[in-house]
Amino acid sequence: MKQQILTLAAGLMAASAMHAAEPFLVAHRGASHDAPENTVPSYELAWKQGADAIEGDFHLTKDGKIICIHDYDTARVCGTKLVVKDSTLAELQALDAGAWFKPEFKGTKLSTLREVAATVPAGKKIYVEVKIGPEIIPTMLEDLKASGLKDEQIVIISFQADVIAEMKKVKPAYKACWLASFEKESPLKPSKDEVLATLRKIKADGFSSKADERLDPEFVKAIRDGGFEYHCWTVDDAATARRFLDFGALSITTNRPEFLRKALGEAH
Template sequence: MAIQPMIIAHRGLPKESPENTLAAFRLAIAQGADGIEGDFHLTKDKHIVCIHDSHTARVANKKLIVKDSTLAELQKLDVGYWFNSAFKNEKIPTLEEVLAILPSETKLFLEIKSDPEIVPYLLRILKNNRINLNQLVIISFNSKTLKNVKQQMPELKTLLLLSLKTFNSIKLSSLSAHKLLKKLDDIDADGISTSVSQFLNKNYIYQFIARGYEYHLWTVDNKKIAEKFMKIGINSITTNNLNTIKQIQYSPTTN
């Protein structure tokens, strides 16, 4: 029996607060998100911080390359003022700080942006924090990174990310589910998380579900599109429009 898809807040609540900050995550949690999604990079001194880009130029008044900067250097930056003066002095959070504010009933979709070098540092943090591993979903475009995670901590759920935004019907059909299923088997992932394509349909998605894999979607802000895929029986939708998508009345398609 299909379960109601989780609604995941993309980078927190980025329309009401500066993305990937504790302020954004707290707002999303307060507004009833089933989970939050954040992006994580490894710093020069081997800390893990929450920021989308590989540098700080878009969210601060100074450009620092994350992998070439220390945590202390990065946390001197104000990453809230660019959004609104009300968020002045908001800092780039560490993974530990994000885990610390995560309620026991809320998921964290943790996107690994760094290369596989980050994995041992990530797993060390997870082991040292009293976080329920069932709350975590590790996501990445890098299949090698996900394979490393599974090999070292198989109890963690992993999803392979794939963008379908530029795919037409021919390109999607050539990217056969068979090939992707083989890759998921190889890296021992629990499922796949894709963007939406107008050619993505129930038959394509069901090839994964029928094999026991999860199917997740990002980043869906349109209510009608979200409703269409929720009826199919996907596992989650990541969105910037949390309140709008949460209003959808769930009604799975019957086979």
């Protein structure tokens, strides 16, 4: 009887721990609702807000360094337009990437991959979105190795199937997910058959999509039944997040990790 009670207690503790770990929230470009996207302050705030992982966008500079920025030029977040691939790291980091967001972030610089990775605590993850082609991979592998992060803390994501295929070829230990948003026309394009065919071809670990309202449980079930993970982005409201979690999404990417976790707790 005593052993049964201990076993039951252990099971309840495990279930409680599992529940506490859900949902898995990824901070989109950091806590980008509250700090300038893709900057160290945004990532540091994401960790303070209880994010399970951070997500960032990465490009190669003219001098072969990896910098964290979404767009292909700096106009939107720096006010001055420099084309990332045609500019050196020093030129890019001389710009102000925080003043556009709020005055208190004036002087914030664009960050390198190494600087972003250095913010990741033990047990947390980084989702590295590759915004260009496979040419970034050798330098990316060097930077990630230098970060000291464990393989299981790193997830590579990209809209470009050839990036995922190459990453799985040269570093299969990293999880890698193919990204896609759906065209506005119905039915969904890419279709679930097209998604599955691509995932198999590039040996991806999973599929991550925009939280499109046309997606249904059958679509996600087909992905998961195919042996692949499913993730979604970018969700800032509890109703949508809960819907996709119920579909089987393993992570929800959000601009507001603290707000969304609290809202999900209240809605559950």
